Amino acid sequence: MSAEDAVLDLGCGTGQLAVPLASRVGSVIGMDPEPDMLRLARQAAAGQGLRNVTWVLGADSDLPALAGLMGRRSLGMAVIGQALHWMRHEELFQALFPLCRRGGGVAVVANGAPLWLQDSDWSRVLRSCLEDCFGTRLEATCGTAADDRRRYAQALADAGFADVREDVLDYSVELAFDEVFGSVCSAIPADRLPGPQERPAFAERIRRALPSAPYREDVRVTMLTARLT
Numbered sequence: 001m002s003a004e005d006a007v008l009d010l011g012c013g014t015g016q017l018a019v020p021l022a023s024r025v026g027s028v029i030g031m032d033p034e035p036d037m038l039r040l041a042r043q044a045a046a047g048q049g050l051r052n053v054t055w056v057l058g059a060d061s062d063l064p065a066l067a068g069l070m071g072r073r074s075l076g077m078a079v080i081g082q083a084l085h086w087m088r089h090e091e092l093f094q095a096l097f098p099l100c101r102r103g104g105g106v107a108v109v110a111n112g113a114p115l116w117l118q119d120s121d122w123s124r125v126l127r128s129c130l131e132d133c134f135g136t137r138l139e140a141t142c143g144t145a146a147d148d149r150r151r152y153a154q155a156l157a158d159a160g161f162a163d164v165r166e167d168v169l170d171y172s173v174e175l176a177f178d179e180v181f182g183s184v185c186s187a188i189p190a191d192r193l194p195g196p197q198e199r200p201a202f203a204e205r206i207r208r209a210l211p212s213a214p215y216r217e218d219v220r221v222t223m224l225t226a227r228l229t
Contacts, residue, residue, distance in 0.1 A: 002026075005076025005104070010060060010092075011083025013186035015041030017109060018053060025076065027052045031066070032083075033059040033190055036199065040182060060087040063095045076104045084108055086189060089152055093159035097228065105161060105227040108152050112219040114138075115183050122215050129209035130184070133202070134192065152224055161226035169221040174214035177207055 004026040009018040012030035014037055022028045022045065030053055032038050038055045045053045058066065078096050080087070096106055112118075116127035116138055127138055153164050175183075181203050185193060194202040 002076065005101075006070075006074060008066075008075055008078040008099075010063070010078060010080050011087070011186075012041055012055075013037050013081065013083065014182045015044045015053075016111075017079050017081055019044050019048060019050065021079070022050045022053045023048075025052075027054070029054050029056055029066070031056045031058050031062070033057065034185070034193065036196060037182075037186055060092050060095075063092070067095070067099055070099065072098050073101045075099045076101060077107060078105075079107045079109060081109050082111060082114075082187065084152070085148065090155045090158070093155050093161070097160050100228045102228055105163075105225060106156060108149075108156075108224040110149070110222045112217070112221060114187060115180060115217065118217065120216065122211055125209055125211070126180070126184075126206070129206055133205065149222060149224060153226075156224065156226040160228070162229045164224065164226040167223045167225070169223075170219070171221070172216065172218050174216055177210070177213045177215075180210070180213075180215055181206060 003024070006027045006029065007018075007021050007025050009015075009021065009028060009030045012018045012032045013034075015030060018028050018030040018041060030038070030041055032041070032055075035057060038057060042055050045055075056066070075096075078100065080092075084092075093106065100106070116123055116130055131138055149166060153166070156164050184206070185199075193199075
């Protein structure tokens, strides 16, 4: 990936990938179906003075329309975070293949287990609160399990990408409440996410349930990469 490349962050959420990538490439397109996530991402980019990021309201199903605007072989890379588990990943990888330049490719980044499925007291409190809010048990791994990564790797190969590999990085971080809440919202399906009017009350309910910030998270990042040769 070069300093002139265009990168697509699909399901960009609050810009966790798009914002740091913007300082390393020519331009970034951050695409997400949730307007509130794009608003937070835009604020994060503006806070760092970034002017090479375009924020687009849309989902993976809108990729053909984006492709029509960009043209073939336009991307140095497409990155997808944990939002991938909401997408039809086989169809997505096939749609991305003609958009990536030779030597470019796809990176699937999984930033560890969901915040409510981790081995810490505050995570268990968060899980209990969310289960009360939605009236259901939370067990889905959001595409972070080993079986999920094997399925994604096979689908990348089936779409025509080569050199599929996995890299792992372990680190610890302390999160503020807004970071926890943003991660929660980015993981909730759009049809179940409280609307803009209800979201402040939703945030306050979670805030009252949790102990005081910061929230320590031990993270294992896995990244699947694949190239177009």
